[in-house]
Amino acid sequence: MNPHSDTLTTADGRTALRMERRLAHPPAKVWSAVTDPAHLRQWFPSEVTVDLRPGGAMTFAMPGVSGIAMTGTVTDAEEPRLFAFTWGEDHLRWEITQDGEGSLLVLVHTFGDRFGGASFASGWHLCLTALSQLLDGVPPGVERDAGELHEAYLEQFDLGRGVVEDTADGPRVRFERQLVRPAEAVWAVLTSGDEPVAGAPAPAGFTSRQAPAGPVTEAVAPTVLAYRWHPEGTVRWELGQGTGHGPRLALTQTGPEGFAADAARDAWHARIEQLAARLMAD
The missing domain is CATH 3.30.530.20 (START domain)
Incomplete structure (x- = not known):
């Protein structure tokens, strides 16, 4: 079939x-x-x-x-x-x-x-x-x-593509993607043993080339990581309830008015696909 x-x-x-x-x-x-x-x-x-x-x-x-x-x-x-x-x-x-x-x-x-x-x-x-x-x-x-x-x-079905949304506070990049390994396994790959600490730079696994590491503002293993990549911009990862295979990833990035949202979306797409391939390999 x-x-x-x-x-x-x-x-x-x-x-x-x-x-x-x-x-x-x-x-x-x-x-x-x-x-x-x-x-x-x-x-x-x-x-x-x-x-x-x-x-x-x-x-x-x-x-x-x-x-x-x-x-x-x-x-x-x-x-x-x-x-x-x-x-x-x-x-x-x-x-x-x-x-x-x-x-x-x-x-x-x-x-x-x-x-x-x-x-x-x-x-x-x-x-x-x-x-x-x-x-x-x-x-x-x-x-x-x-x-x-x-x-x-x-x-x-092209379900891995993110979107750029217009909000009152400026553009927001958003991804939703079903993953195929338990949240604990996803968290372990993202942290690579470098557990996030409030105020410290976010572990590299949670960043992209358009969203460099900044101070962690929230960390709840193995479900939530948020950090500031810019004085007026945030990144937030959430691993929530999924549909049978593993957790559902919801990722958002906000930034100052006029930030390069399309480039940010492309960077996150590449990063998330890299994560998915790593999870499959493991």
């Missing part, structure tokens, strides 16, 4: 991930695999109960996790061609059409967290591989993504 056949689009604050797979099985068999909880539990990322009718209730429970379940509602159930439902704030649509002697399965996952797109795509990629194995009569067995698939989707 080639991730380059999959697409990610964003409009009106919602993002749609579209993935299609050709399967060597008739629509009726595929329909059973995507709607029957006994089949779903062999390839779907959670255990499901479903009242298979429009308006029917659904629950989603993570295997091995008790007392926590999400709910959803069936929005479409047209055997054997369309099954769609909400899952929390997300919407999933599974469309099955005849394709020769087999089927074309199209998944459209709509959600609000655009920067989680590579995590969702890599997760569904593995689930759809397991679904194909199930349909082929092979016990589903796929290895968890170690990060390579996630990073391939991130590059394909």
